[in-house]
């Protein structure tokens with residue numbers, strides 16, 4: 143199966159506002175794909191439909207060949223589809239370490255497991271979490287509350303936490319927004335590292351350099367539907383794309 | 394001495410109530426305001442069963458299971474609501490329970506209440522005097538607190554905390570948050586029901602007025618003052634309330650002033666805690682101890 147994720151003819155309206163209006167695209171397995179478009183184009187709403195935080199009025203979502211259109215969010219995540227958020231969503235009152243450990247696949251989190259002796263397992267999970275933190279140079283922050291991290295560190299932690307689940311695909315909603323240069327390099331490296339592990343990445347981002355540098359394919363949305371797709375080079379030259387961006391700015 | 398045992402028994406009951414409320418309110422972030430109803434259902438269920446000839450052991454179990462089942466039914470209909478709506482829906486539930494206790498005369502004897510509830514008898518041993526009842530209560534409390542400790546400190550408990558911090562993120566990590574929330578709510582109701590059973594057989598008289606919103610406020614104050622979302626919070630809260638407020642009883646004031654005065658002080662304490670130390674007594678300590686673990690200065 144070439145494509146891991148497909149959304150077909152999706153519609154989603156909020157009152158009279160058609161946030162998603164006939165949106166269709168697919169994402170190739172193992173790729174890093176960009177999803178761009180002017181503010182209000184419907185990118186985040188599309189992510190919400192893909193991850194089940196909202197359901198489309200019509201249209202379908204397929205992941206790994208399964209029709210997941212009406213699946214709850216947690217089931218999609220268990221099948222291997224997870225995401226990060228435009229507005230950071232970490233667990234501020236848990237430690238940085240625990241933020242990652244709760245996400246780790248092997249953790250035994252059932253009620254029936256509370257009397258198990260988990261010493262060894264937990265020690266191993268702590269090791270794993272620390273290793274993950276080490277890849278982004280956050281290991282020295284492991285025992286801080288996540289809420290005490292800086293904005294950029296919280297963004298990193300959120301991506302790392304998604305990776306800790308060992309998903310097949312990660313949707314990143316503006317991972318580079320409000321990030322300084324060094325952190326940007328760390329995030330880029332992390333994303334490339336995740337791709338090297340065989341994961342598929344879909345990125346919403348306004349930072350064009352970031353998109354051009356990472357993505358093999360770019361999908362452009364406007365008014366809730368796809369208006370263009372292609373290689374970064376093609377997209378930059380596409381008159382429709384230029385119009386979508388410039389038209390908005392002029393207005 | 395009897396007074397000491399009496400007080401110590403009550404402290405155990407409040408500890409159970411506060412910790413079981415803390416389970417869903419403090420650790421999971423479920424703003425449900427019907428704990429007193431679970432307590433009342435447990436008390437009535439246990440008293441009625443024993444008065445109709447059931448053994449105490451069975452009545453005690455039923456006193457936990459009945460509110461737990463009801464909490465799950467209530468949760469299925471309302472746990473997806475936003476916090477403020479959930480608060481209102483659960484207050485409504487508490488009101489309904491209270492009015493059933495008032496009005497189902499043939500079963501509950503309405504406002505007259507149930508008098509002469511027998512002392513518990515377990516394997517032929519009767520826990521009649523204050524001292525033995527205290528030991529029974531302390532034993533049961535210890536077991537329940539231990540189980541709740543294991544729950545809250547386990548990976549299961551950690552997931553509850555992620556739901557409190559950010560439910561959408563928890564879902565996105567594959568946690569079935571609705572199931573976790575129902576479980577936490579159910580355990581809270583279960584333990585509150587157990588406490589209700591002990592209360593009924595301790596006081597030997599219960600009426601609907603024992604389970605109204607006023608009494609919820611005491612549990613809430615203990616939980617919030619002690620520190621929401623910390624295991625030690627309820628211990629600190631119960632101690633603080635007993636040390637500072639039990640002496641009020643000895644003030645040379647007529648009872649009709651003492652009751653409202655207490656309620657007034659509880660409310661004030663509640664508001665002041667939320668305003669100035671929202672993490673409560675236990676929370677202060679938690680942050681300090683965690684800071685000690687930091688590898689680096691932040």
Ligand SMILES: Nc1ncnc2c1ncn2[C@@H]1O[C@H](COP(=O)(O)OP(=O)(O)OP(=O)(O)O)[C@@H](O)[C@H]1O
Nearest residue numbers: 156159161179180181182183184185186187188228
């Ligand atoms: N829950 C909601 N209720 C009402 N309107 C909504 C809701 N979510 C999104 N919208 C509207 O839908 C449109 C698309 O929003 P969306 O957040 O998907 O845009 P976006 O492409 O992510 O924009 P940005 O680049 O600014 O993040 C916007 O007009 C937005 O105001």
Ligand SMILES: [Mg+2]
Nearest residue numbers: 185186187228
């Ligand atoms: Mg957006």
